[in-house]
Amino acid sequence: MDSADLEKISQSKFELHTVKKNLKEKLSQQLIFVYESSFFKATPEFIAFLSVWDSETIVVEDLHGNPVTVNRQDLLVRSKDCYHRASSEWFSGYSDLKNN
């Protein structure tokens, strides 16, 4: 391999990294959802927290730093649904990269 080949490999890895980073950014956007006029992010940590709590209502912090009283089960269902849709699309985008 000469230096031109090595440069091509380096460049293709950089471009692949860029596309992967863009897919991750899109995931980050899609994980955000609105519940009772507040923004939340359906992260695994947030879903786990809602899952293990045992009372019907709970105070959580929205993305603007405000405390919000919510129905825990309701918010959990919304969060899981949002996470499932966003992560499925992320996986699909990643799979397309592998196949190309």
Next chain:
Amino acid sequence: MTQGILIYARNTAFDYARLAKLNLSLIHRNLKLPVAVVTDSTTAKKSDLSGFDHVIIDDTTDTNRRTFDLGHEKLSTAWTNGPRLSAYDSSPFSQTLLIDADYLIFSDQMLKLFEADPEFAVFDHVYDVTAQDRFRSLDLIGPYAIPMRWATVIYFSRNRFAESVFSMMNQIKHNYEYYSYLYRFPKQPYRNDFSLSIALHALSGQITDIKEYLIPWRCLTLSTKDRVIDYDPACGIKYLYEFIDSDSIRCGVGQIANSDLHLMDKMSVLEFYDRIVDSH
């Protein structure tokens, strides 16, 4: 409550009306909301503005100019961004999303703003789609480090706070030279981003870390130097960009699909107008 998108499109060396028309098709498809365009008489006469739900004529004069670095050339042209400050009064909607004509709506992400309905919301961070983080130096304005707020997308509803932001932006524009000395930024060209940032900072009680008026995701952006080289409905926008590798400048190719995108190279995307409009 009426909801809608507001776009300012006055032609200069760039065909903003055609960009707005391209965006109109994307907005109707992805957000299913009405679109109002604000333009001047000359642009309205020479452009096809059919399909817009509202056409508002604003012939306010604006002498602002800007030099766009398009990579292969530098283009100095009129930059009629001042009239956007009348958006609060001009908007026919009670919930308005004001966007740059070149902020293309490829997803339904913005519906979340209408659903949450904050008083006022803007982006605080730009995400460089070429993964080079080229906009980081623009996070703060001047030596006093006023946090940058981007005027590319402004969501507002009818309320006293939103009205006060536009009112103060107008005051800053009319005294721009004074503010440029005060905050130590270039006095030319006039930038709505700076007026917005100063107004929002002042009206938020001079507190820099208030999140209340921020859109909780980033503004995906390609700079004026990046060129759109292809469009495909499945793969989205394919673009060519430069990156500095030690002592040389090299080119890379990237792609992004189904994400709203601020395409600052307004010319290259129009080469794919028909394909984008007809592809869905």
